[in-house]
Amino acid sequence: MNPYNERRTALRKTPRRWLVTGAAGFIGSNLVSALLELDQHVLGLDNFVTGHRHNLDAIRLGAGGRAANFEFVEADICDLDACRRACEGIDFVLHQAALGSVPWSVADPLESNRTNVDGFLNMLVAARDAGVKRMVYASSSAVYGDDPAESKVEAQTGRLLSPYAASKAIDECYGQAFYCTYGFESIGLRYFNVFGPRQDPNGAYAAVIPRWIAELLEGKACTIYGDGLTSRDFCLVDNVVQANILSALAPKAALTPGVFNVAVGERTTLNGLYGAIRSSLAKTTPEVGTLEPLYEGFRLGDIRHSLADISAAKASLGYSPTTDLQADLDSVIGWYIADYESRPHRPHPPLPSGRRGE
Numbered sequence: 001m002n003p004y005n006e007r008r009t010a011l012r013k014t015p016r017r018w019l020v021t022g023a024a025g026f027i028g029s030n031l032v033s034a035l036l037e038l039d040q041h042v043l044g045l046d047n048f049v050t051g052h053r054h055n056l057d058a059i060r061l062g063a064g065g066r067a068a069n070f071e072f073v074e075a076d077i078c079d080l081d082a083c084r085r086a087c088e089g090i091d092f093v094l095h096q097a098a099l100g101s102v103p104w105s106v107a108d109p110l111e112s113n114r115t116n117v118d119g120f121l122n123m124l125v126a127a128r129d130a131g132v133k134r135m136v137y138a139s140s141s142a143v144y145g146d147d148p149a150e151s152k153v154e155a156q157t158g159r160l161l162s163p164y165a166a167s168k169a170i171d172e173c174y175g176q177a178f179y180c181t182y183g184f185e186s187i188g189l190r191y192f193n194v195f196g197p198r199q200d201p202n203g204a205y206a207a208v209i210p211r212w213i214a215e216l217l218e219g220k221a222c223t224i225y226g227d228g229l230t231s232r233d234f235c236l237v238d239n240v241v242q243a244n245i246l247s248a249l250a251p252k253a254a255l256t257p258g259v260f261n262v263a264v265g266e267r268t269t270l271n272g273l274y275g276a277i278r279s280s281l282a283k284t285t286p287e288v289g290t291l292e293p294l295y296e297g298f299r300l301g302d303i304r305h306s307l308a309d310i311s312a313a314k315a316s317l318g319y320s321p322t323t324d325l326q327a328d329l330d331s332v333i334g335w336y337i338a339d340y341e342s343r344p345h346r347p348h349p350p351l352p353s354g355r356r357g358e
C-alpha cells in the first residue's frame with residue numbers, strides 16, 4: 001500500500017479533530033471535503049475576505065451524511081482569542097488562511113503582514129498552547145524569488161520579490177523557531193500553481209486556467225504573453241490535499257528542515273497548457289477545437305520558468321502526485337464549465353466554428 005493510502009486507512013480507523021483555516025477558500029474547502037470523506041471531524045475557520053459561503057454549501061452538499069462532522073466558525077486569525085477558541089481540542093491544524101495576492105501585498109504591505117505574519121503567529125501560539133500535535137501551513141513558491149535555478153530545491157532561495165513572498169518566508173522562519181524553541185511541530189508546504197474545483201476565477205494563482213476556459217467558451221481568442229514557452233508547474237488541488245494529510249502524519253524526521261515543495265515536478269509551457277485546456281473543452285464544445293491563441297509581448301516582471309524539485313516531499317512524506325496534466329484537466333473541466341455558466345453576466349454563447357472573438 002502506498003503511504004497516502006496507508007495514512008488514509010489509519011485515519012478512517014481512528015478519526016481525529018482538524019482545524020482548517022481559510023476553509024471557505026479554494027484550497028481550504030478542498031481540504032475540508034477530503035477530510036470529511038475520511039470520516040474526520042473538522043472545524044473550519046474563515047473571515048470571508050476572499051473566501052465564499054457557497055464553498056461551505058458545496059462542502060456540506062458533497063459530504064452528505066458526514067456533513068454533521070463539519071463545524072464552522074466565522075473568525076479572523078488576527079484575533080488571538082478566536083484562534084485560541086478554535087484550537088481547543090484540535091489534533092491537527094491545516095493553516096491556509098492568508099491574503100494570497102501579490103499585487104494586494106504590494107499595494108498594502110501592512111495588511112499583508114497583519115494577516116500573513118501576525119495572523120500566522122497567532123495560529124502558532126494558539127496551537128502550541130492548546131496542545132495541537134502539529135500545524136501544517138501553506139507557504140508558497142514565491143519564496144524562491146529570483147533564484148535562478150531551473151528546478152527549485154527547498155534549501156536554495158533567491159531575493160524575495162514582493163511583501164507577499166516576504167510574509168511566507170517569515171512564516172517559515174517562525175515555524176522553524178517554534179520547533180527549536182518550544183518543540184512545537186509544524187511543516188510548511190510551498191505550493192506552486194494549484195488548480196481544481198472551487199478555484200476562484202478572480203483568484204491570485206493559476207487564474208489563467210479559468211480565464212482561458214471562459215474565453216474559449218465565449219469563442220474568444222486567448223492571449224498568451226510572450227512566445228508561449230514560459231512555463232509553470234501546474235498542480236491539481238488533490239495533490240495539495242495529499243501533501244497536507246501526509247505532512248500531518250509524517251514521522252518526526254520530516255520536521256527538519258520542515259518545508260517541502262508541493263507541485264508535480266513537470267514543466268508545462270503556456271502553449272502546452274492552452275492545448276490541454278482546448279482539447280479538454282473540445283470534448284463537449286467542439287467549436288473551441290479550432291480557436292488559436294493570440295500572442296502579445298512579455299509582461300513586465302513575469303517569471304520565465306517555475307518548476308519544483310519534489311524529491312524531498314517524495315522521500316520524507318511519501319508524496320506521490322498525479323502527473324498527467326491532460327487527465328487532471330479532463331477530471332475537473334466539468335466543474336470549471338459549470339462555474340463559468342453559473343456566473344451572472346455570461347457575455348455570449350460560443351461563436352460558430354473557426355471564428356475568433358475580439
Ligand SMILES: NC(=O)c1ccc[n+]([C@@H]2O[C@H](COP(=O)([O-])OP(=O)(O)OC[C@H]3O[C@@H](n4cnc5c(N)ncnc54)[C@H](O)[C@@H]3O)[C@@H](O)[C@H]2O)c1
Binds near residue numbers: 076099100
Ligand atoms: N492557490 C495557489 O496556487 C497557491 C499557491 C501558493 C500558495 N498558496 C497559499 O495557499 C493558501 C490558500 O490559498 P487559496 O488559493 O485557497 O486562496 P483563497 O483566497 O481561496 O483562500 C484563502 C482563505 O483564507 C481566508 N482568510 C484570509 N484572511 C483571513 C483572516 N484574516 N482570517 C480568517 N480567514 C482569512 C479567505 O477568506 C479565504 O477563504 C494561502 O495561504 C495562499 O497564500 C496558494
